[in-house]
Amino acid sequence: MRILVKGAGVAGLAAAHELAVRGADVTVIEKSAAVGGGASWLAGGMLAPYCERESAEADVIHLGRGSARWWEETLPGLVAFNGTLVVAPPRDAAELRRFAARTEGHALLSAEEIEALERDFAGRFRSGLFFASEAHLDPRKALKRLHAKLEALGVHFLFGCTETLQTFDRIVDCTGFAAAEALPELRGVRGEMLYLETREVVLSRPVRLIHPRFPVYVVPRGGGRFMVGATMVESADSGPVTARSMMELLNAAYTVHPAFGEARILEAAAGVRPAFPDNLPKIETSGDTLFINGFHRHGFLLAPALARQAADLIILNEASNEAHRERASA
Amino acid sequence: MPLTVYGTELSSRLLLGTAQYPSPAILAEAVKASGAGVVTVSLRREGLDGGSGGGFWSLIRQLGVRVLPNTAGCHTVKEAVTTARMAREVFGTNWIKLEVIGHHDTLQPDVFGLVEAARILADDGFAVFPYTTEDLVVGERLIEAGCEVLMPWCAPIGSAKGPVNIDALRAYRAHFADTPLIVDAGLGRPSHAAAVMELGFDGVLLNTAVAKAGDPVMMAAAFAQAVEAGCGAFEAGPLEPRDMAVPSTPIIGKAVFS
Numbered sequence A: 001m002r003i004l005v006k007g008a009g010v011a012g013l014a015a016a017h018e019l020a021v022r023g024a025d026v027t028v029i030e031k032s033a034a035v036g037g038g039a040s041w042l043a044g045g046m047l048a049p050y051c052e053r054e055s056a057e058a059d060v061i062h063l064g065r066g067s068a069r070w071w072e073e074t075l076p077g078l079v080a081f082n083g084t085l086v087v088a089p090p091r092d093a094a095e096l097r098r099f100a101a102r103t104e105g106h107a108l109l110s111a112e113e114i115e116a117l118e119r120d121f122a123g124r125f126r127s128g129l130f131f132a133s134e135a136h137l138d139p140r141k142a143l144k145r146l147h148a149k150l151e152a153l154g155v156h157f158l159f160g161c162t163e164t165l166q167t168f169d170r171i172v173d174c175t176g177f178a179a180a181e182a183l184p185e186l187r188g189v190r191g192e193m194l195y196l197e198t199r200e201v202v203l204s205r206p207v208r209l210i211h212p213r214f215p216v217y218v219v220p221r222g223g224g225r226f227m228v229g230a231t232m233v234e235s236a237d238s239g240p241v242t243a244r245s246m247m248e249l250l251n252a253a254y255t256v257h258p259a260f261g262e263a264r265i266l267e268a269a270a271g272v273r274p275a276f277p278d279n280l281p282k283i284e285t286s287g288d289t290l291f292i293n294g295f296h297r298h299g300f301l302l303a304p305a306l307a308r309q310a311a312d313l314i315i316l317n318e319a320s321n322e323a324h325r326e327r328a329s330a
Numbered sequence B: 001m002p003l004t005v006y007g008t009e010l011s012s013r014l015l016l017g018t019a020q021y022p023s024p025a026i027l028a029e030a031v032k033a034s035g036a037g038v039v040t041v042s043l044r045r046e047g048l049d050g051g052s053g054g055g056f057w058s059l060i061r062q063l064g065v066r067v068l069p070n071t072a073g074c075h076t077v078k079e080a081v082t083t084a085r086m087a088r089e090v091f092g093t094n095w096i097k098l099e100v101i102g103h104h105d106t107l108q109p110d111v112f113g114l115v116e117a118a119r120i121l122a123d124d125g126f127a128v129f130p131y132t133t134e135d136l137v138v139g140e141r142l143i144e145a146g147c148e149v150l151m152p153w154c155a156p157i158g159s160a161k162g163p164v165n166i167d168a169l170r171a172y173r174a175h176f177a178d179t180p181l182i183v184d185a186g187l188g189r190p191s192h193a194a195a196v197m198e199l200g201f202d203g204v205l206l207n208t209a210v211a212k213a214g215d216p217v218m219m220a221a222a223f224a225q226a227v228e229a230g231c232g233a234f235e236a237g238p239l240e241p242r243d244m245a246v247p248s249t250p251i252i253g254k255a256v257f258s
Helices: A010-021 A049-055 A059-064 A067-074 A090-102 A111-117 A139-152 A243-256 A258-262 A299-329 B024-034 B056-062 B077-091 B111-123 B136-145 B166-175 B190-198 B216-236
Strands: A002-006 A025-030 A084-087 A107-110 A127-131 A156-159 A170-173 A187-197 A207-209 A216-222 A225-229 A264-275 A282-286 A289-293 B014-017 B038-042 B066-070 B095-098 B127-132 B182-184 B203-206
Touching (some): A010 A025, A010 A139, A010 A299, A049 A059, A049 A084, A049 A090, A067 A139, A067 A299, A084 A090, A084 A111, A090 A127, A111 A127, A139 A156, A170 A299, A187 B056, A207 A243, A216 A243, A225 A243, A243 A258, A282 A299, A289 A299, B014 B024, B014 B216, B024 B056, B024 B216, B066 B077, B077 B111, B095 B111, B111 B127, B111 B136, B127 B136, B136 B166, B190 B203, B190 B216, B203 B216
Parallel strands (some): A002 A025, A002 A170, A025 A156, A084 A207, B182 B203
Antiparallel strands (some): A084 A127, A107 A127, A207 A216, A216 A225
16 A cells, blocks of 8 residues: 655654554655754654643543653654653742642652752752653654654655655645645644753753743753743744743743853744644544644654554555455455 | 623623633633633734734634734833734724733733823724723823723732732722723632622623633633622622621511410
8 A cells, every 4th residue: 555644744754654564655755855844843852741731631641641652662762751840930839739730640849859850950949740650752863763764664755845746545644734725724833942052950851840821841852952942822923933932931941940041052943833723633534635733732742643543544444445345346 | 781891782791811721622612601702812922923814813703702902911102002003903903902011020010101002092093991900090091091991900910819909999999980890810710700790890801710720611601600690799789798797587576475
């Protein structure tokens, strides 16, 4: 069975993987020159279904729970199983209680317990929440390694390309917000993020700071590099980071640790997340095309579950068609 | 009797903000459950691409309720006036909830800038809904500037404290007996909404208390009931508290069996 996957972001690569390992002949086309042209490149890479539940519907937990295991099985050694630490500045302590009430799978930590997890937080926060079962990965490494693995599995890649003349049995469209015309419910939610570099602070896990307007997090990427994200603006504008957003993200990083005040800003970028009205992804079928879209903030968290669902749909559908043909010819 | 502002009869005394919901789908359900006839929308943070289709705007329009754009996050008169004019273009309405924030931290209104911006906008044909404190003199200045409705806070934005200065709100109601008054900001629970409605306020506007609740849709319905209860209680004429007990059954005239 020949399948065309459009889009080499996390949704497209995960779908290509699930289809390829089940025996499909998969070709991936991507409009950028390499993997990482879209929103996935700017992702936080937190595999944190319990924390995400704070501002998302309950499905995020059951769709996201198996994600870390999928990534670990698919790309061994990539995932850091260190949990998530949630902290709040003293004036927002009440918000920490609200966060705790809205979520599950956490333990309330004292200042000493926080210090035991993150040495550099000694004396900084009086209480925090620890989500021990959560994990994180580096999205850029993940995309590159998944691309390499797929090539090894025999998946064909065509970069800098949005159409192909070859014929396929099915098309799996994972082009994110670029599919907005075909999916009228899809909207863009702008996100802005920074990469900082400092050797003065070391973190082992994503740290979320309770913030009144959007969830802010600092994710260690190793080698003194940290990703700080991400704003949420109801807009499909992908223009450069605004001064206000930069200020808010830097403020948040500085609140997490003052050493970030001396960090170098390596990168500041903005992207557009595709989202449906319930902010959860779904699969939509139209003729031979299957759309996997609407990942919102949850690309790396939810792409595996949706990729499996899509592969089930395609492979099972093919199997039942074959059975049908056999019956018809008998 | 329904509330009338700027010549428009509102279908509900509850006005709802549209920010910070878990998803637009939940926002839509919450608006429905609240029965709100008016929703406020922030143009400043959400408006980079104006009215382009498929986005948050079209979802708001599909709610089928009146939109009251706001100038949330504006710190100067100029910013607020520019935002109001952009909002008029995008939403095709001359209604504007005017916020001129004085402090980044406390989000207290800058009442001096507020009065100035209200005057400019009212002269420009806007129906201005000013977010203000409970200061009586500022309220008078806003009315002089052309405002036909006042929206005093009852506590800082997003604080969920409920009415922290009941006496001031009572005085505000008494002083502006003929002006529609909508309590804007600081409500945390339905009982807070009922309390200010019992004081005779004409409506309440809230956002965080519903959007950040565990179940926003259920909370929206709870606020709707509270607003209705408080409004009914005010119209029914509640008792004034007394220091001493009063028997609810009169003693005199009671039949005596001997």
